[in-house]
Amino acid sequence: MKQQNLELIYVWDAYCGWCHGFSNSLKEFHENHPELPLSVLSGGLFFSQPIGNFPHIPEANQRIHQLTGAEFGPAYQSLLEDGTFVMDSQKAAIGFAALRSLAPxxxxxxxxxxxxxxxxDGKSLSDPETYREIAAANGLDPEAVVAQMVDEAFKKEALSDFAKVRQLGVNGYPTLLLKKGKELIAxxxxxxNAEKLEARFESFTS
Known part of the structure; x- marks a missing residue:
């Protein structure tokens, strides 16, 4: 399988704990393979739902930490204990689309x-200030990002991501797909971890 015919598609959700756990593994693999284009699509996991509605989350986070080493900070833990924080994957997907448009x-x-x-840090992914900080840290114009978050075009782009994810048949996050032409490989x-991703990649390219 020739590597120039390959690309990666990563389907995630901003409020998915397992995506948080997978983050470092994907980062290491992605940086080891800069020749592979990587597309990132937002999925829709939670829509205006209080975090306290999901009592399984603390136990799931413990398992994520055990298996991946991912950390969950005290500010986030406070949100979890309070239970009233509202998760909205659509607003997060809009913010992500706004950032993505400025630095694909x-x-x-x-x-x-x-x-x-x-x-x-326990920050809301519905809050424009969160995106101002991310933009500034990455050398982007914070006000341009925030302006795009209220632009109807970026709501449509977020919904387009959700539609693409459904078309791909993905219903769980995180999902990393390897694309060869029209063929999609789970x-x-x-x-x-990164080592398992590397071994799987070698099995497809050797």
């Missing part, structure tokens, strides 16, 4: 920064 080659890093903001996700 950095999409994965924006996804990682968003999850860092939520899972470490490649990785959840607790897979």
């Amino acid at each position: 080659d950095s999409t994965y890093y924006f996804a990682s920064a968003m999850q860092q903001a939520f899972y470490h 490649f990785g996700g959840a607790a897979m």
